[in-house]
Amino acid sequence: MALAVVTGGSRGLGFENARVLKAAGHQVVLVAQDPLRLAESAAKLGCEYRAVDLSDIDTARGVFQEILTTFGTPEILILAHGVMSEKMSKTLRTTNEEWRRVMATNLDSVFTAVNVLGGAMAEARNGRIIIYSACLGRMSGPGNAGGLAPYRVSKAGVNALVRNLAHETNHGARGLLVDAVCPNHTRTDMGGPDAPLSVEEGADTANWLATRPFDPATDKTGLLWEERQIVEW
Secondary structure: OOEEEEEOOOOHHHHHHHHHHHHOOOEEEEEEOOHHHHHHHHHHHOOEEEEOOOOOHHHHHHHHHHHHHHHOOOOEEEEOOOOOOOOOOOHHHOOHHHHHHHHHHHHHHHHHHHHHHHHHHHHHOOEEEEEEOOHHHOOOOOOOOOOOHHHHHHHHHHHHHHHHHHHHOHHHOOOEEEEEEOOOOEOOOOOOOOOOEOHHHHHHHHHHHHHOOOOOOOOOOOOEEEOOEEEOO
16 A cells, blocks of 8 residues: 555546545545645545645645655655636736746646655655646647746646656656656546546546556656657657
């Protein structure tokens, strides 16, 4: 049984990740902002939980450190939280407030979680970090530019963080795996009810990365994945 920490765990993709991990017998700690919804979700799954506004990275750091003290070092860390930027948030139309709102949640808090929890996982030489990114954050391929600037740039930052951390930790040879996931257009609160993929389908790749067999001599980490396939940055 592994210890898993899942952010954004009160709903959507994070809840589905937590549900699958819990059903597989793992201990799961949920982290999310809305305390009432989080408590309800944790009760449904039989999980521990911690409520925190992850955009407040100083407070978030304290919560992640408390999780380490209380539960120990996780073997699985899934960062599924995030926000979309305003519809018309093009680079030349975005306010400071909107830019900071999106960056604080989508990138700064990801760094904080990885810095605290991932640091302990790296020291233990045993762990898997899966971070929800987006194909909108890619630097190549179709639809990778134009509009939604804070969101796109924040996800490009997540991709860069994943790639850099994987290099720093020798691409899995030291026991720590780190990967980014593009869940594609999924029927979540963000994706809307008309999205083509179910939550189960959108969460599948992250669940697979959290539990797949890994041989550093032949398998790969430090990449962007979609539907269990590598997507070019």
